[in-house]
Amino acid sequence: MIEALGLTKTFNEFTAVNQLSFTVQPGEIYGLLGPNGSGKSTTMRMLLGLLRPTEGSGRIMGHDLLTEIVAAKRVMGYVPEEATLPERLTGWEYCNYVGDIWRIPRGSEREAEIEELLTLLDIRDASNDLIETYSKGMSRKIGLVAALIHKPKVLILDEVQAGIDPRGAATIKEILNGLRSRGATILMSTHILEIAEQMCDRIGIINDGNMLAEGTMDELRVQAMGQSSLEEIFLSLTGGPDMQLIAKYLENGEPK
Ligand SMILES: Nc1ncnc2c1ncn2[C@@H]1O[C@H](COP(=O)(O)OP(=O)(O)O)[C@@H](O)[C@H]1O
Numbered sequence: 001m002i003e004a005l006g007l008t009k010t011f012n013e014f015t016a017v018n019q020l021s022f023t024v025q026p027g028e029i030y031g032l033l034g035p036n037g038s039g040k041s042t043t044m045r046m047l048l049g050l051l052r053p054t055e056g057s058g059r060i061m062g063h064d065l066l067t068e069i070v071a072a073k074r075v076m077g078y079v080p081e082e083a084t085l086p087e088r089l090t091g092w093e094y095c096n097y098v099g100d101i102w103r104i105p106r107g108s109e110r111e112a113e114i115e116e117l118l119t120l121l122d123i124r125d126a127s128n129d130l131i132e133t134y135s136k137g138m139s140r141k142i143g144l145v146a147a148l149i150h151k152p153k154v155l156i157l158d159e160v161q162a163g164i165d166p167r168g169a170a171t172i173k174e175i176l177n178g179l180r181s182r183g184a185t186i187l188m189s190t191h192i193l194e195i196a197e198q199m200c201d202r203i204g205i206i207n208d209g210n211m212l213a214e215g216t217m218d219e220l221r222v223q224a225m226g227q228s229s230l231e232e233i234f235l236s237l238t239g240g241p242d243m244q245l246i247a248k249y250l251e252n253g254e255p256k
């Protein structure tokens with residue numbers, strides 16, 4: 001279980017995350033949905049113990065973020081938005097290095113498991129190439145393999161589908177569904193409506209660091225007074241495009 005308890009983060013005078021509270025239950029995929037800069041990554045980094053909250057706290061499987069962070073970290077797997085992977089290792093070396101960090105015994109069982117994940121995500125063929133040669137999507141996939149190696153109870157995935165091909169995205173969706181049905185607690189962020197709608201049991205819509213609405217798709221529809229699509233709900237809460245500004249820009253003439 002993930003509990004965010006009034007999480008707040010200010011950078012100098014600027015409030016990036018404001019009193020955010022939500023809970024993700026085991027067996028649930030919860031989506032933080034918000035525009036760019038709305039505070040999704042900052043919220044995740046606080047829950048991961050990578051960034052100290054200015055106010056508020058949280059618990060991961062009951063472990064307090066402020067006082068029991070090592071125990072909390074042990075049960076979490078994280079795929080960051082911008083992974084900084086060691087470029088001079090191969091994908092295979094990196095996955096084994098992560099396995100060592102988690103003290104998973106070396107040997108055929110661990111290797112088979114890594115190989116299974118690499119194959120599932122279509123990057124087994126590239127696993128002996130240096131990470132510096134990988135595309136963004138390939139790096140993301142290696143990041144996901146690395147996050148799953150120690151079989152975390154709690155998974156935190158920051159824009160995990162960004163840069164991933166359709167087959168990879170479908171594979172990730174199936175893997176996450178399977179882990180959910182085995183009781184994993186999954187928090188993911190996205191700014192892509194279809195992904196939130198297709199994958200998440202519950203969605204929290206955030207903007208400027210504030211939780212604007214939260215619930216299942218059906219609950220969000222009721223809160224947004226019958227608006228049917230998530231796009232309508234999202235735009236009515238976070239603001240649609242500025243049509244006047246767009247019209248003004250387009251008035252400036254035809255493409256030359
Ligand atoms: N280390 C930082 N210092 C100053 N501002 C930051 C820092 N990290 C994030 N921010 C700001 O906080 C806001 C939320 O950022 P972020 O959580 O990355 O948004 P999202 O992941 O939803 O796109 C943005 O305005 C961003 O510029």
Ligand SMILES: [Mg+2]
Binds near residue numbers: 042
């Ligand atoms: Mg982000």
